[in-house]
Amino acid sequence: MNRFEFSVPTLFGLEGLAGDELRRLNIENVRVENGRVLFSGDETALAKANICLRTGERVLLVLADFKATSFEELFQGVYRTNLEDFIPKDGNFPVKGHCLNSQLMSVPDCQAIVKKAASKRLGEKYGVSWLPETGAKYQLQFSIMNDRVQLYLDTSGPGLHKRGYRAQGNDAPLRETLAAAMVTLTRYRGREFIWDPFCGSGTIPIEAALIAKNKAPGMYRRFSAEAFAWMDPAVWGQVRAEAKDKEFKGNYRILGSDNDPKCISLAMANARKAGLGDLITFQDGDATKMSLPASEGILICNPPYGQRMLEQKSAQRLYSDLGRHLRYANDWKKYIITSEPEFEHYFGQRATKKRKLYNGMIKCDYYMYTDNTRKKK
Numbered sequence: 001m002n003r004f005e006f007s008v009p010t011l012f013g014l015e016g017l018a019g020d021e022l023r024r025l026n027i028e029n030v031r032v033e034n035g036r037v038l039f040s041g042d043e044t045a046l047a048k049a050n051i052c053l054r055t056g057e058r059v060l061l062v063l064a065d066f067k068a069t070s071f072e073e074l075f076q077g078v079y080r081t082n083l084e085d086f087i088p089k090d091g092n093f094p095v096k097g098h099c100l101n102s103q104l105m106s107v108p109d110c111q112a113i114v115k116k117a118a119s120k121r122l123g124e125k126y127g128v129s130w131l132p133e134t135g136a137k138y139q140l141q142f143s144i145m146n147d148r149v150q151l152y153l154d155t156s157g158p159g160l161h162k163r164g165y166r167a168q169g170n171d172a173p174l175r176e177t178l179a180a181a182m183v184t185l186t187r188y189r190g191r192e193f194i195w196d197p198f199c200g201s202g203t204i205p206i207e208a209a210l211i212a213k214n215k216a217p218g219m220y221r222r223f224s225a226e227a228f229a230w231m232d233p234a235v236w237g238q239v240r241a242e243a244k245d246k247e248f249k250g251n252y253r254i255l256g257s258d259n260d261p262k263c264i265s266l267a268m269a270n271a272r273k274a275g276l277g278d279l280i281t282f283q284d285g286d287a288t289k290m291s292l293p294a295s296e297g298i299l300i301c302n303p304p305y306g307q308r309m310l311e312q313k314s315a316q317r318l319y320s321d322l323g324r325h326l327r328y329a330n331d332w333k334k335y336i337i338t339s340e341p342e343f344e345h346y347f348g349q350r351a352t353k354k355r356k357l358y359n360g361m362i363k364c365d366y367y368m369y370t371d372n373t374r375k376k377k
Contacts, residue, residue: 090135097142193297197287199256202267
């Protein structure tokens, strides 16, 4: 099989987790950088990363890496790339990308140059003056940072956070890749009771169930590379079969609750669509009043933030009420993500540890309460 270089962009703060995942998948030459993870591999590694990664955003195949400070250098760099090895004569190859801290900063102009150079290269190699682009989609992406150009072929299609189970979300759905990262950071493996008291559309409980079962998150969705002419279709079936063989069977104690009955109905529908409806319990309940569902366990949640759904003062009152309600829940480990910088003050207890994460474009802290002897404020 051919050997390729790949780049997996991640949400900021999740690079290390994605790198650990790739190593556990026995993928080679994993390197963690800011905002992405690089690795080397063949077609099997490509399929494995797409199907099995929980915290990566997509899998990009690196086509070229060169310096460009002018449109001519950009054109020539793309033109020198062996695009015909990846894009067939009838391939549809749209272009998108971004520029940062470079002399070339006009994204539309760069898109046009990349498209023009790619079209010239492919037209000459296939001996035609016009490319029909009626076949499968081969999405080209470019990144120009500090005058360095990287040209990619997107192998994923829709982002990897789109697992296929969420028909629709609530007002502020949590990205699936972030939810998976939050669960991973609790070290949950399916043995403990895990409870999300602000479950919304059910993303955290569903990702927890996927982790407990060791179920590949991309098992039942499709990827762009499945239509690539140069990829062996049998690879995808083989990787899916291997992932299926590694799933666990068991009964898990996973609870999602919310004070909005519409959210509960939506969460139940999403869990059923994920094939996990029998593993997760959902119920109506006010997080600041309902009884603890077990004597000990893991509480994990994404409560409303002031800048998202509630006015800031309402969110702060909610944090205070939640802190008072959980004040003596000493046998519960608590993991809470929020953008409120004074969360510990309102919650009434200092976190054992904090970790910076991003919920979309919102900078957040992930407060981890794992030392129940820690002094309350």
